Amino acid sequence: MSLDRTAQNKDCRIKTAPIDVSPSRQIAIVMSTQTLRPYTGIRIIDLTRELGAYATRLFADLGAEVIRVESKQGRADRQNPPGVAGLDPHRFGGVPYAFLNANKKSLTLDLATAAGQNVLADLVSHAQIVVYEAGAQADVALADLLAVPGARIVTSVSYFGLTGPYSQYVGTDLIAQSLGGIAWLSGEPDKPPLQLAGQQSVFVTSLYAAAATAIALWDLEATGHGHVLDVSAQEAIAHSLQNAIQVYDLEKRVSSRGGEGVRDATEAAYACKDGYVFLAAPLALPASWNGIIQWMTEEGFEGVSRLHEADWADRATRCKAAMRSEFKLLFERFVANKTKQEMRDNALKRKLVMAPVSKLADLQDDPQLVYRQYFQQVSMAGLDHPVAFPGAPYRLSEPLWQIERGAPALGQDSEAVLAGLAASQKTAGGQA
Template structure:
């Protein structure tokens, strides 16, 4: 533990330089920083990461989204389009373990910051490259956003109600999936470096990250010709597993598709005979009568308020859960017991609540040490570490380099 009583985290001592902006690369940097890495984020001196202005709510002009994605990072301003800014970046990267970037492929090479050049400076460097379509292939030079990767990776087609056009998940899931795969790749490359002493490139494409979580979608088509379609709130032939209305206007998700669990649900419904009814007795039979069964369960759930219904189902060992909003999360004892939501002091807004660090480690748990910093808040201290004195920094700032 540190002097403050917080764990240094399992990645304490790992140095990360983060470039790029918005979400895919920066979320990878957030995850590494959450686990204790020293993350130096390089931003444009004029505006910084556009995420500083993003979000549906900007209290006192502060982006709450940035307070999360920028947390645990040190902000350094450098103009990477300027040769002097590029040289300072090289000096920072020379002492780094990991470089994270999510520019369009070829950008780093045009700046003299390609992997070949950087590996000469730092043979052990792990270079994490997040992009829409990867570093090669005919689409690599296309502008690649998370939404495009979600569409190309197969997710958009299967999300939503069959009566509507393909829908989107309500968060930037393509970007965050690419960042998760990038983080896994970075950790794997750091582990391999312990044996070889050499760094390597981690190439995380958004569309491939989405494709990677699409379950058996590909072999279903290749082997059987089966094309998954949009199915709304259910999985076809998996019943009962749906959201059901309650008397007090809430929704409760009930997952009782296993035979033994369905028998417990039937007992909770005061209709134990349903478990032996040939129409519902097997997984296949329930799947064939999915809509009919869902309507029957909805009639049962609609007669009880959510709290009583949840308690009844818990008593009978039936997996269930309310559809949570933030207000529910703050009040929930499970969230409270595990500190799933934490508070961090913001210099402008005061205490700001946000999701904690996941997963948790038993000895070296990651922590949120500070929220997303002000633009360039750490430029002086970081550049001093590579020999830039205050007078030189003043000149760099006057010329727009830092």
């Protein structure tokens, strides 16, 4: 399958030049390069629900015009729980929607009619990128999008990919974490495998999709060749299993939860006076291990003598469950009267690999994040007060990353987008 349509579209760079000639975009066109953002002038048709929504947000945060095309009833992802108190999810969406769709626009179409489908095709024909989420809830068929003439990037995201025996399987985050292999690696040996919090398969899939889409766009702009990406959440998770694949392939050992036989006895979360701290003090991090011993010695902690015995000098022995249990008891005794802040201060002073296990409630008071003014206050449609959002995932030396608006209300941008489309068609017609 190739979308190489160079015969139809020999100079893509001209064809895909800024296409939205709405007043705001006209201003953008004449802006000096001082205000150009990395994806200014790129239009993305967003047909994602959950797995791909963060991918398009990454582009929107850097200036792309990302247009959610939704049915009149609104796309299913607006209903993803939890809801936002006091807001109608149909119109404003719930919490996941609010986070994943900031900076985007919403256009509603009656996709059940030929007229609606024609408008969608027009929008696609004026877009450089389409991100499509496959599955039973999809409002349109991928084949219809691929049939629209012109060269562009069409990125499909799905739980298992568009082909193969699982392609019709129904996925969720838990299912992807299970079939991808990360759940197996998490948790404790005598208990079930454990899902990671926060819908991580959504983010892993979207991050791979976004990076690959950006690279494919680079090629489109250089050569005029369109591309189709078929991103699988299962594959994305399986690609991110640390070294578990290689451990099995080369040494025929199956990595398992609890790190039995792999992870040092000192790598875990430990209870302290007011919460938990994470420590890593394996022999491979000698400053951390020696620093802990030194600290215990300075405080006259009697348990330290045990850590001088020979079995603690042997890397393989230290990876055994009994050592893990013993260290936990010993270390938790040492830190039982120490606060998370004291532990962090000592980590800095003694160069230990150790940090508090933060609650979400702690993040806005994290001194580093406060110093770097990390969190952003965002106005959300329907709310009369701004809400804290995580800030930029990377800092650029120019102010190119911005959250300019919260996630759009249903159909909020329909008129403006359609007016822009009509104007660009008129312009294109005039040039023809």
